[in-house]
Amino acid sequence: MNARSSKNVSGEIQSAQANQATRNAKQPVYLLVAWILLLVLGGFFLFASISDLVADSRTGLPSDHLETFHSITGMTWSAAKTSSPQITGYVTLLEVTYAVHELVFGLLFLIILAIPFRRRARWAWWACWVPMIANLAYTFAMAHYSNTTMTYSLIADIALPVLLIVHIPAFFGKSSSDGRGKEA
Numbered sequence: 001m002n003a004r005s006s007k008n009v010s011g012e013i014q015s016a017q018a019n020q021a022t023r024n025a026k027q028p029v030y031l032l033v034a035w036i037l038l039l040v041l042g043g044f045f046l047f048a049s050i051s052d053l054v055a056d057s058r059t060g061l062p063s064d065h066l067e068t069f070h071s072i073t074g075m076t077w078s079a080a081k082t083s084s085p086q087i088t089g090y091v092t093l094l095e096v097t098y099a100v101h102e103l104v105f106g107l108l109f110l111i112i113l114a115i116p117f118r119r120r121a122r123w124a125w126w127a128c129w130v131p132m133i134a135n136l137a138y139t140f141a142m143a144h145y146s147n148t149t150m151t152y153s154l155i156a157d158i159a160l161p162v163l164l165i166v167h168i169p170a171f172f173g174k175s176s177s178d179g180r181g182k183e184a
Contacts, residue, residue: 027170034166038113038128041159045106045131048152052099060092064152068145105131125171128164135160 055062061069061077069077069091081088109131116124135156143153 031167031170034163035113035118037159038117038163039110041156041163042106042110042113044156045102045109049099049102049106052102053096056092056096056099060088061095064146064149065095065142068142068149071145102134105134120171122171125164125167128160131156132160 052062059077060081066077069080073080075083077088080091109128112124112127117128135153139150139153139157143150
């Protein structure tokens with residue numbers, strides 16, 4: 001009996017894999033392009049956090065944060081390091097911690113995109129909206145102090161919603177009733 005149920009499970013897995021391959025083959029090109037662009041955006045999240053960590057280890061503050069620091073404090077980063085090394089050390093610690101959080105969320109975003117999003121699990125589509133909380137918080141709290149930072153920030157603020165909205169038919173359209181997009 002155990003061998004028979006094992007065969008049933010194996011057959012169901014093979015059937016599910018065949019169905020997934022069929023669905024992927026029917027996928028419109030624009031969805032594949034949008035998904036690849038989402039992966040690129042996720043790579044941007046990773047690149048930004050790793051770049052910040054490298055800058056934190058070298059100078060204590062990423063270069064794209066220097067203008068914001070100057071605007072808020074009224075002094076340059078180098079002047080602050082000279083006049084108050086304990087405070088700038090604390091700022092660097094916050095920067096490192098923030099960059100590690102960005103790295104973790106970037107990795108989770110990419111994992112969700114690569115597996116459940118690709119399989120059209122609806123919860124994954126919803127979960128991919130979560131980075132917008134951090135994106136918008138960054139834009140409103142920091143980016144407006146620097147044109148360069150604002151440009152980087154707006155790329156994520158605009159690209160993520162657009163690319164997710166493009167996927168609405170794949171997750172919520174009439175074709176999602178064939179098993180795609182159902183909660184796992």
